[in-house]
Amino acid sequence: MKLWDIKTGECLKTWEFPTAVKRVAWSDDDNLALCITEQRSGYQGAIRVYEISHEGDCKNQPDEPITEFSPIGSKATVAAFAPLGHEIITGHESGKVALFDAKTGEEIESNERAHSGAVTDLQLSPDGTYFVTSSKDKTARIHDTKNLAVIKTFTTETPLNSACITPLKPYVIVGGGQDARSVTTTSTRSGKFETRFWHRVFEEEVGRVRGHFGPINTIAVHPEGKCFASGGEDGYVRVHWFDDSYFRSRPYGDLEPAD
Known part of the structure; x- marks a missing residue:
């Protein structure tokens, strides 16, 4: 995973992982960044959360995440920070959508039947109260951010x-x-x-x-x-x-x- 200065195009930091990075996301205040790494070659798929430093030239970034966890069961394919950055919303290969504590990695809420196929994207509404997912099951769905209930379906x-x-x-x-x-x-x-x-x-x-x-x-x-x-x-x-x-x-x- 790489951190870039969008004004100059300079690469400020590179984090190395044993498997491919499948997704990155920022918290609303830009102080936290997360990534999902692939499950492959004996490595579990993992979600890592990093605290991003904005001091000086921003090149002095931490090497280790503040949180690292592997969701149990189906691997996570996409993720985003919920509003305020205290929770992480995830979409999974099984079609599951879940909510995790960003600090502890504990699963708070889940909807095992959000989709019948792999979740391929997850994006929040401007106010963060709901989000949309897309899936290989040929549907997109809107979910409530708090309880993950499906509100609308587009087939x-x-x-x-x-x-x-x-x-x-x-x-x-x-x-x-x-x-x-x-x-x-x-x-x-x-x-x-x-x-x-x-x-x-x-x-x-x-x-x-x-x-x-x-x-x-x-x-x-x-x-x-x-x-x-x-x-x-x-x-x-x-x-x-x-x-x-x-x-x-x-x-x-x-x-x-x-x-």
Whole structure:
């Protein structure tokens, strides 16, 4: 895992692990960072939490984590800090979603049936009260951050690799597509290589954006809701800026608050 200065491009710190790093995440105050390492070659998958120093040139970072734990049962595939940074939300290979104490590594809450397939992404809402997950079971779901209950479900025809929540407008954006091994024999249309917009309250699809020629692996939305970026198996990152009609649209009329 590497820490970078985004202004200069300088690498400030490198942490070495015996297996691949599958996910990194920051706490809201930027004082903590976590990573998930792969379960492989006799090593257990682990979640490590580091306290990040902001003093001086930020090159003097701790070598050891303040917390390190391996979730029992299904390995964790994704994770994020809950609001305030006291808990960590995890998604697992079994489809489970869980909540862990960030200091002790103790499991506080779990939903074993959040998904029926591996969880591939987990992103929080702007206020942190709920979060969205995507899964290989071809669904994305919104969960309550406190009790992990499923609030909304968005069902597609293809495995999903990523999902995010848009600020300003009530949408969830999802992306995925047919397995990369089958891409060479599949057309762009039948492979479902599209980002898809769903109304997060009414669970209805409201639009699609094409452009990738392979499965979409990750989606991120601008913090101010101005645009979103998608990264695909085709090797491209596409940045889509919303035009004025997106912000003026009122797809559900009086159900949305007036400007």
